[in-house]
Amino acid sequence: MNIKETAALPKTYKRLKFLIVDDFESFRMSVKQMLRSFGVEHIDVSGNGKDAVQKCTFERYDIVLCDHNMGEGQTGQQVIEELRFHKRLKHTSLFILVTAETSKEVVIGTKECQPDGYIAKPITKAVLQKRMDALILQRQALLPINKELDLENYPKAITLCTQEINKGSRYKSWCHKTLAHLYYQTGDYQHAQKIYDDILNRREIAWARLGLGKVQMAQQQYPEAIQHFKRLIEDNKDCVEAYDHLSEAYEKIGKRKEAQTILQQATSISPLAVPRQKHLGELCTTNQDLEGAISAYKATVKYCNNSVHDSADNYLNLGRVLSDSSEGGDTEKSKEYAEEAINVLDKVAKKFSSNSVKANACLIETRVHQGQNNDEASKASFAIADSLIDEASIDPKTGIEFAKTLYSISDTERAEQVLHALAQRFENDKSILSSIEELLDEPVGLRQKMKARELNKKGISFFEEGQFTHAINTFKDALKEAPKHPALNLNLVQVALKSFENTTPDKGDIKQLEQYLDNVRHIPSQHRQHKRLVSLTKKVTALSQSENAN
Amino acid sequence: MTEDPLKPDFSMVMASSVHDMKNSLSMLLHSLELISDELPEEMKKSGKVATLQYEAERVNNDLIQLLGVYRLENDKLSVHIDEHYIRDFLEEQAARYEVLLSSRSIALSIECEDDLIGYFDRDMTAGIINNTLTNAARYTRDKITLKAYHDGHNTVFEITDNGTGYPAAMCNAPGKIFKGIDFETGSTSLGLYFAYQVARLHKQGDQVGSIELENGGDLGGGVFRISLP
Incomplete structure (x- = not known):
């Protein structure tokens, strides 16, 4: 000194x-x-x-x-x-x-x-x-x-950092680190990268390696970024920030399973961080890993106390995934999930006094009771939710929850009304529209969705092996789980048409095909299955005309 | 997650006990400082206060090592390598021993360039240096030198004294073998074992940290050297 x-x-x-x-x-x-x-x-x-x-x-x-x-x-x-x-x-x-x-x-x-x-x-x-x-x-x-x-005066800060470095300051390492971060923040990735490269050429330093990875992420060079984060983790098993970025990079290139695994490692090193647990919960839900989602959302509820991240969403997310897990079973486990879901949802309704939170909690509760075949309790929860909701001004998240619940209590007409109204009000918001579309596609619970998807896959492989009857029956089973699913209905029509190359269909067969196509009429013209719907409709119509001609 | 709540994780018990004991030690050392300020001069020099302080430091070092070695065994010990100004770092370690050393009329000097920078885990390296200093305070005649320099890519810390030096058997591959506890001398050789392990956790490319013990050096006594890449 x-x-x-x-x-x-x-x-x-x-x-x-x-x-x-x-x-x-x-x-x-x-x-x-x-x-x-x-x-x-x-x-x-x-x-x-x-x-x-x-x-x-x-x-x-x-x-x-x-x-x-x-x-x-x-x-x-x-x-x-x-x-x-x-x-x-x-x-x-x-x-x-x-x-x-x-x-x-x-x-x-x-x-x-x-x-x-x-x-x-x-x-x-x-x-x-x-x-x-x-x-x-x-x-x-x-x-x-x-x-x-x-003062967030970054250009000035950059000048001062540079001056301090040129002075040969004792704190030049701090200045390099700050300078590189400032370049990164202001979008000057080339300069940021140069500082990190220079430092790493002299010595392996964790913050420089991390910075380099982040700069490459910002420039969408995901494979390179992944290499840096991997190397960082190899040297520093506890560097949770590296896991976070690695997971994000995997997500960007569509490797969601890997993203989940890496994020799970990060949460086991540092379980307290609520945003990370929340993100893990979302990832697990997309990956249809209900157990993983439950465990992550439980952590958000456990650790959000005393923290800036305490929010009703943590409880509602947990309630939602527990509700999904409790569906479609009268096993002990399913009852347990249902009970847990009700507990969490009661807690959140008490803890947060807002009407919107209460409405969401009651909507999820309705589905839980419905899943346990408890009609009375289900109706009671729904009545409370319904009284709290003003359809004309409903926020999109609650609206989607509302529609989901309406589907579950078989009020399909009202569910579609709600979704159409929402779609009109938020016609410019892509992410809301895609949630609406997804719900219109498969207005069923997650467990049923998963089963339907599995059967769909099986059906496709039967079809590929030429076993048309097996394929048709499997698709029919899948439709029992998700009757309005566009791809399923269209797959079924396609296989049936193929099988008619050998046998001649009768009137009933064709009627049935028309029914399957009708199941899908609700999809809008932007839908990815829409072209297929049009082309298959043409074929079925042609078939029906030739049948009539006979 | 689904752990039995009645069965505590030993690592957690250990960490929280150590935390608690360190709080106590903080209070103990601080009270000692306050008391010693109020003592008449001749009592200050009697060395009793210094002994109390010395033993408290020893307990602290043992706690650090205990937890460190436990984690090592469970593969949970990891180093946090950061950049440090070595002179500041050494002055801080020397400050811990100021009262003790002056009461024993031991002169501690620091030899290190002002702006020397090194990359290492601060707390673990401090633990090793403190442990060596505690040891040197016991065996030196009246001088200790704390030295740091760069040797190629390595940052080297050296603690030398003018005592009788280390037993010859110790200088051979120090710390590589945990020799067990010698109840007669109270030496556990745990300190060296820990130092060796911590040094090895410092890696850079294919270089690995190391420790050395020898006799002689500038002061003619024991020399402890830790090199970190």
Whole structure:
């Protein structure tokens, strides 16, 4: 440490505002005394994370010293996450995490959640002073850059970083890291990549490898990005951010199974992160892994307490996937899922007083009861939901939930009305339209969908082997699960037509084919099966005419 | 997920106990500092306060090693390699031993360039250096040097003293074999075993960290050297 700079430190300490956060009063007192002896005048203390966050709302602290493991309440890492999330911590402030041991309990999270420094317990005066001196000198040196970062004046920050590097600064490594990130943020990927490449040419450094991968992701170079993230994980098994990006890259190239596996590894390293668990739940649902989805959504509900991620969606997602799992069975397991679903949904309706949450919860409950053949309870839940819903102004998510429930209680007409109205109101929103379309395609539960899909596959392979009768019967079985499914109905028509090459169809056969085609009439002209519908309709019509001619 | 709630995970029990003990140690060390400020000069010099501090540091080092070796056995120990200013790092370690060493009239000097940068796991390396310092404080005559430099791609830390040096048997492949506990000397050789393992976790390309023990050096006593790529 430079002697001249160190000499000016007592004056600096005097100006700085400190906050000490620890659940032990004696510990707070002892650190407070140490700081006083360094010349600090403004010191506040806090006994838990919640209080600390509140204090940071009303006061701008320069330095926060926060214990990681604070018993029941928030962890230090959750505190920093919340502060950064609400932008209550400036770049110019320092957040220092006090830990008993850093190796395992604090897993390196995303850049946003990383503290500016760690101090390991036990803390003695001499050690605290050395560490604080070093951190404060660094803070002073980098203050101009961090001020620009707070103002989001990135071009200026870039200039200052470059100047600091050219000066041969002691903190040039911090500057390189910040500079590359700034280039990345401002979309100047070439410059960002050059910094990362230069650093990696000299030495393997995790943040540079991660940065390089992210730059390539941003330029849609997914296979290259995947290589970087894989290598990073090989060297640093605990680097959860690398897993997150790797999973995202797999998703981008359509490898959803791999994406799920990688994200599952990340959640086992760092189970507390709610957004990751939520995303895993969504992935599992798309991959039709109900067990996986249940486990992920359960984690979101378990860990969202005390965190900025506490939202009704966590509970509703869990309720939804439990409801799907409970469907179509009177096994013990199915009953268990149903009970669990009701518990979660009751809880969310109580916890969040909004009408929309209550309506969603009741809609899902309706389906759960329906699945357990409990008509009375199902009707009761639906009545509550119906009273809370105003169809004309319904939000799209609730609307889709509403339609799904209407299908399940066999009110197909009203379900289609709801969906058509929604489609009109949100005709420009692609993602809403595709959810609507999906529901119109297969207005059945997930379990039935999965069964129908499996039978469809089987039917296709029978067809390919030339076993038409088997194929037809299998498709018919599938239609029992998903009667309006376009591809299924059309497959069935196609196989039937093929089988008529050998046998002559009678009137009844043709009537049946027309029925299958009618099952699919609800699809709009943009639908991917629409062309096939038109061409098969022509063939069936031709067949029917030739039959009449006979 | 579906773990038996009645059957605690031993690693968790260990981590939370260590956390608790470290809190206690923090309080103990801090009270000691406060008490020693109030003591009359002759008592400060008597070395009793220093002994208390020394033993508390030893307990702390043992805790770190205990948890570290446990995790090593379970393949859960991983290093977090980051860039550090070595001089700051060494000054911080030296600060821990200030009171103890001055009470024993041992002079500790640091030899390191001001802006020397190294890549290593801060806490684990600190644990190793502290453990060596505790050891050196016991066996040196009146001098200890804490030295750091770059040797090719390696960052080297050296702790040398002017005591009688290490027993010859120890200098041969230190830390590679866990020799068990010698109840007569209280030496567990756990410290060296841990240091060896931590060094090996530091990798860069095909280079791996290593430790060495020898006698002689600048001060004529024991030399402990850890090289990290």
